[in-house]
Amino acid sequence: MNLHCQIVDARHPHLTELIGKLDADLLSRYEASAIHGLDLSDPLIDRISFAVIYVDDQPAGCGAIRPIEADFAELKRFFVDEPFRRKGVAGELLRFLGSTASERGCRRVRLQTGVKQPEAIALYAKHGYARIDNFGPYADDPLSVCMEKGHVT
Numbered sequence: 001m002n003l004h005c006q007i008v009d010a011r012h013p014h015l016t017e018l019i020g021k022l023d024a025d026l027l028s029r030y031e032a033s034a035i036h037g038l039d040l041s042d043p044l045i046d047r048i049s050f051a052v053i054y055v056d057d058q059p060a061g062c063g064a065i066r067p068i069e070a071d072f073a074e075l076k077r078f079f080v081d082e083p084f085r086r087k088g089v090a091g092e093l094l095r096f097l098g099s100t101a102s103e104r105g106c107r108r109v110r111l112q113t114g115v116k117q118p119e120a121i122a123l124y125a126k127h128g129y130a131r132i133d134n135f136g137p138y139a140d141d142p143l144s145v146c147m148e149k150g151h152v153t
Contacts, residue, residue: 003089005053005096010045014052014059022062022079029116034143036112038064038076048076049100053093060084061093065101065109068136072148073101075111078120094127098149110148112138121145 008015026035038048049065061080065073075097080090101109111129113120129147138144 001087002056003053003092005051005093007100008050008052010040010048010050012050012052015050015062018052018059018062018079018081019077021081022077025079026114030114030143034114034141036137036141036144038066049097049104050077051093051097051100053080053089053096055084055087055089060089063093063097065097065104065106067104067106068110071106072108072110073104073106075109078111090123091127094124108148108150110135110146112144112146114143115145116143117145121147124149 023035023037038045047067051063052059053061059081061078061084063078064076066076067073078090078093078097080093098109110132111124112134113124124147127149129149132146132148133139134141134144134146138146
């Protein structure tokens with residue numbers, strides 16, 4: 001199994017296809033109003049680093065790093081397609097995005113996931129993310145679980 005990650009444009013067809021699958025998964029778990037996505041038409045979208053991970057040249061997952069402050073970024077739109085789960089793909093993508101954040105000067109990465117995604121919470125914990133108080137737009141959201149990892153590489 002050959003894995004490789006690639007930074008892509010926000011409108012890359014593989015990225016938009018994977019984000020569509022992510023949104024479908026989230027809509028099967030939550031009301032639409034409870035989903036915290038990204039507005040791809042935002043004029044600041046170019047500040048966000050989007051990545052796609054490929055398995056044997058097939059798009060398998062995606063994620064993004066959005067800088068928030070000088071020393072921390074937020075992991076957004078993280079998703080691995082069902083056929084590629086439990087094969088190390090998510091861990092490789094997390095490492096790549098952590099390195100991307102580090103290269104941009106970020107020492108910490110925060111994320112938001114949901115209470116109805118225990119598999120995501122377990123994955124992030126396995127890779128060194130710890131629960132923190134909900135932050136920013138998630139502060140008062142009872143369906144949100146926020147996590148952080150320091151010293152990303």
